[in-house]
Amino acid sequence: MKFQRVYVLGSTGSIGVNTLDVIARHPETLSVYALSAYSRIEQLAAQALATGAAVVVVPDEPARRRFTAAWPAGRTLPEIRVGAAALADTAADSQVSTVMAAIVGAAGLPAALAAAKAGKRVLLANKEALVAAGALFMKTVRDSGAELLPIDSEHNAIFQCMPHFGRAGAATHPAKGVRRLLLTASGGPFRTTLLEKLTDVTPDQACAHPNWRMGRKISVDSATMLNKGLEVIEAHWLFAMPLERIQVVVHPQSMVHSMVEYDDGSILAQLGQPDMRTPIAYGLGFPERIASGVGLLALTSLGRLDFEEPNLDRFPCLRLSFEALRAGQASCVTLNAANEIAVDCFLKQKIRYTEISRIIERCLHREVGRVRSGLDSLEEILALDAETRSFASQLCHVK
Ligand SMILES: NC(=O)C1=CN([C@@H]2O[C@H](COP(=O)(O)OP(=O)(O)OC[C@H]3O[C@@H](n4cnc5c(N)ncnc54)[C@H](OP(=O)(O)O)[C@@H]3O)[C@@H](O)[C@H]2O)C=CC1
Ligand SMILES: CC(=O)[C@@H](O)[C@H](O)COP(=O)(O)O
Numbered sequence: 001m002k003f004q005r006v007y008v009l010g011s012t013g014s015i016g017v018n019t020l021d022v023i024a025r026h027p028e029t030l031s032v033y034a035l036s037a038y039s040r041i042e043q044l045a046a047q048a049l050a051t052g053a054a055v056v057v058v059p060d061e062p063a064r065r066r067f068t069a070a071w072p073a074g075r076t077l078p079e080i081r082v083g084a085a086a087l088a089d090t091a092a093d094s095q096v097s098t099v100m101a102a103i104v105g106a107a108g109l110p111a112a113l114a115a116a117k118a119g120k121r122v123l124l125a126n127k128e129a130l131v132a133a134g135a136l137f138m139k140t141v142r143d144s145g146a147e148l149l150p151i152d153s154e155h156n157a158i159f160q161c162m163p164h165f166g167r168a169g170a171a172t173h174p175a176k177g178v179r180r181l182l183l184t185a186s187g188g189p190f191r192t193t194l195l196e197k198l199t200d201v202t203p204d205q206a207c208a209h210p211n212w213r214m215g216r217k218i219s220v221d222s223a224t225m226l227n228k229g230l231e232v233i234e235a236h237w238l239f240a241m242p243l244e245r246i247q248v249v250v251h252p253q254s255m256v257h258s259m260v261e262y263d264d265g266s267i268l269a270q271l272g273q274p275d276m277r278t279p280i281a282y283g284l285g286f287p288e289r290i291a292s293g294v295g296l297l298a299l300t301s302l303g304r305l306d307f308e309e310p311n312l313d314r315f316p317c318l319r320l321s322f323e324a325l326r327a328g329q330a331s332c333v334t335l336n337a338a339n340e341i342a343v344d345c346f347l348k349q350k351i352r353y354t355e356i357s358r359i360i361e362r363c364l365h366r367e368v369g370r371v372r373s374g375l376d377s378l379e380e381i382l383a384l385d386a387e388t389r390s391f392a393s394q395l396c397h398v399k
């Protein structure tokens with residue numbers, strides 16, 4: 001495997017920490033060049049110390065001061081870069097070969113796009129970047145020749161089951177011989193909760209995912225199944241697959257991470273423990289397989305694997321995601337931005353869980369009523385994202 005210097009965007013998060021765990025297992029081929037964090041600056045300092053990162057990126061001057069204060073006397077400080085522009089510019093740094101895009105939300109889009117533009121190996125966990133800017137992102141990958149490796153467990157599973165011939169670029173057509181993508185979904189913590197109880201669920205209950213330990217925003221998305229909606233949009237862009245050929249299958253055990261159905265009737269599946277170090281190691285090692293630290297899946301002790309249809313009445317966010325993808329790019333930006341605001345308000349206990357889908361729906365209906373030309377640039381996308389956030393925030397505050 002070629003030696004890689006990795007920039008981990010969002011190193012203090014769940015994906016970031018798992019990425020550092022995998023990198024540490026391969027000191028002969030993988031090294032950390034740069035790390036970024038937003039609020040957990042002392043954790044960032046500990047990570048930089050442990051990995052020997054040459055560069056850290058923090059959001060503002062107070063964060064720079066916190067980083068310096070947390071740094072042990074007598075040790076050489078890494079270069080500290082500050083602000084959103086530095087976050088994106090570092091992705092294009094000539095020292096960087098590989099970028100793990102693991103910032104949560106559309107905030108991660110500019111840096112992920114910068115990595116793609118610079119032709120790096122891009123390990124994409126930040127699904128919101130593709131939801132908000134799918135066409136632009138994929139065109140950028142095609143134009144630059146960047147390597148794009150899906151890290152989201154379902155898309156990584158699909159990629160593993162696809163005929164990709166050792167190349168990781170941007171698809172322009174559905175792969176030959178592939179009939180459908182079967183995207184598995186756990187159904188989250190409320191898969192069987194009585195519908196009338198959902199108005200009273202708490203943030204901690206929503207974040208208690210049955211199978212995966214993840215950041216709080218994606219955990220709430222899993223509970224509403226908006227996560228699966230984002231993933232359908234993500235799969236549409238990654239694999240150039242129309243919505244009608246992507247089926248969501250509820251699979252409560254989260255052992256089958258997704259499947260590809262072929263024209264000859266074959267279905268290929270990828271199975272494994274629900275541990276993100278497997279897809280992360282796959283992305284870092286591609287096209288080779290490298291150790292991830294994940295234990296084996298003991299098939300004989302699995303018991304059973306269940307599969308069922310999703311219930312769109314229980315999970316209105318999934319229905320809204322299908323509508324957004326059908327309506328086009330502006331609706332996808334709107335879906336994502338409205339959701340980010342609504343989830344944040346729910347986590348801060350400003351709105352009820354059941355308001356999340358209502359706020360998204362209000363924002364989507366407002367967007368669909370507008371006449372708009374294409375969203376071709378990052379600036380246009382970010383402007384609509386910001387405008388939707390402002391409208392969604394108002395909706396949260398009138399509740
Ligand atoms: N966790 C998982 O298992 C999976 C995650 N994903 C996707 O990966 C991404 C990361 O998820 P996850 O690791 O769970 O999230 P976390 O909330 O655990 O971590 C998010 C990271 O992003 C940083 N961050 C947050 N806001 C900003 C901002 N405005 N600007 C710059 N950096 C910011 C955080 O910094 P700080 O902590 O310092 O504030 C942190 O490092 C998401 O897009 C998620 O959908 C996909 C599949 C699985
Ligand atoms: C680990 C991962 O990829 C998450 O996106 C996961 O898919 C969440 O699980 P569900 O959304 O299926 O509940």
Ligand SMILES: [Mn+2]
Binds near residue numbers: 231
């Ligand atoms: Mn996923």
